[in-house]
Amino acid sequence: MYTVSIIGTGYVADFYMRSLQTFSDIKVLKAYDINPERLKVFCDYWQVTPASSLAEVLGQESAEKPSLVLNLTNPHAHYEVSKACLEAGLHVYSEKPLSIRMDHAFELHALAKEKNLILSSAPCSYLSEVAQTIWLALRNQMIGQPLLVYAELDDDYVTQAPYQKWMSESGAPWPYEDEFKVGCTLEHAGYYLSWLMMMFGSVEKVVAASAELIKNKIPGVSKTAPDYSTATLFFKSGIVARITCGIVAPHNHGLRIIGDDGVIEVNESWNNAATVKVRKRFVLRRRLVNSPFAKKVKLKGPTHPMAPRKGATAMNFALGPYEILQSIKDGRSSRSTADFSLHLNEVTLAIQNAMDNTGVQIMKTECPELLPMPWAGALK
Ligand SMILES: NC(=O)c1ccc[n+]([C@@H]2O[C@H](COP(=O)([O-])OP(=O)(O)OC[C@H]3O[C@@H](n4cnc5c(N)ncnc54)[C@H](O)[C@@H]3O)[C@@H](O)[C@H]2O)c1
Structure with missing residues (x-):
């Protein structure tokens, strides 16, 4: 079973949940959002375990780490969230854009390379039929x-x-x-x-x-x-x-x-x-x-x-x-x-x-x- 965790549980996160469900071998480990009310509604609806902090969703406080983190936050937060994931040693798939600033995109790219981690961003429809x-x-x-x-x-x-x-x-x-x-x-x-x-x-x-x-x-x-x-x-x-x-x-x-x-x-x-x-x-x-x-x-x-x-x-x-x-x-x-x-x-x-x-x-x-x-x- 593959495991992913989600950061950012807003509008697009529901599209991801429906899509993830089409693959029977993916499990959503935990979800996190800086908006606790939104996080609760999302987790109740999808029966996903909420994380109470960024450190928790990244598995820094537990033995079980996700294989991949989905960064579904707003574009202005992509850089800091993806950076935190990479620094925690986790592969990241970010919603688009990779970053709203090119210098930040270069920095994330270099960090992923240095740590030998996968960093990727949406859209993924080039892989589609x-x-x-x-x-x-x-x-x-x-x-x-x-x-x-x-x-x-x-x-x-x-x-x-x-x-x-x-x-x-x-x-x-x-x-x-x-x-x-x-x-x-x-x-x-x-x-x-x-x-x-x-x-x-x-x-x-x-x-x-x-x-x-x-x-x-x-x-x-x-x-x-x-x-x-x-x-x-x-x-x-x-x-x-x-x-x-x-x-x-x-x-x-x-x-x-x-x-x-x-x-x-x-x-x-x-x-x-x-x-x-x-x-x-x-x-x-x-x-x-x-x-x-x-x-x-x-x-x-x-x-x-x-x-x-x-x-x-x-x-x-x-x-x-x-x-x-x-x-x-x-x-x-x-x-x-x-x-x-x-x-x-x-x-x-x-x-x-x-x-x-x-x-x-x-x-x-x-x-x-x-x-x-x-x-x-x-x-x-
Ligand atoms: N809205 C769409 O139709 C759509 C479609 C495809 C892709 N996208 C992309 O999806 C991403 C998210 O868009 P959305 O429409 O879901 O926005 P949204 O505002 O509905 O949801 C984003 C969520 O991220 C949370 N968040 C922001 N900063 C955070 C942080 N630092 N840590 C944790 N949580 C944080 C917010 O509280 C919010 O709940 C964007 O990159 C957007 O380009 C959106």
Whole structure:
């Protein structure tokens, strides 16, 4: 049995609990939150043992330590909590971003390396069926040589949505103040950026712009994070990608990878089982036609457990933690590494902080090469 402990029992922690339950060999040892009322509601609901201190959840006062700690706190607390876990000698999987400050991300990366511990961050949907299907379709040359990517993460005009009514399963409110202060780019760019890094490797240059379009989102708070960003990413491999994040334009989570022999399309990044389509182009008399008949691409055989959740967020949040736990057991390197998370963090911060005058940003970090998931070797 694998054991994990959870720090931060707010809105997203419920998604994790449902996802962890899809793996019968993971046990949640303990949970901790600086908000004791929230901790109690969470632990009562999920029948998890509450810890009364950080030291207790890290197992510093007992013989039983978790194999992995899930840091599900708010982004501003990620650095200090992950640092405490690493200092206690524990592997960490942090919610995104690894850190809101790049110097802190570098420090965590160095600490994990020094202590020979795994440090990784969300999102983990690059390990999911949909992302692995796209990657295999690319490797199988279904669209020839890929050249260009358009990735959209627009979430509609969120400030006009009834977000005060959004509740997690055990009753945690959607933390809108934190979400608007952290910003949609830090929250969401990783959902496609991680897929693109897995498929195309390191981003060399970022040319980005970001802006805060909706003013006074939170009464009394004059400045929140950019609510719109767009970036052109120049990968070392030669691929160019345009990625857009926003909470102003209507919902669009489309991804199109354009190759010299066709296009791969998917219309949702938050659904692990989203349909992957390949559309070929051809010449019909004097016209260039993108086929109206797209071919659905599917992997052969079973993949991974799906989260028992339909709707906007049909993702299994435990795919990353499970990959790490299995890698520890098997004594192999994990596909979720500190190098990967550090590069993801650097590119994401470069986009978020670009505003209107940053110009070209050269990335200092690199993306390691990843192996496909073992079940992603053949298409139907
Ligand atoms: N809200 C979403 O829809 C969503 C979806 C995916 C990922 N995430 C990510 O999940 C993380 C948490 O977001 P959330 O929506 O659950 O926020 P939240 O505010 O609902 O929950 C965070 C919890 O962490 C606790 N906390 C903060 N600092 C702490 C510390 N130092 N020690 C212990 N507990 C601490 C808070 O008291 C709170 O209960 C963020 O990184 C966010 O980016 C959120």
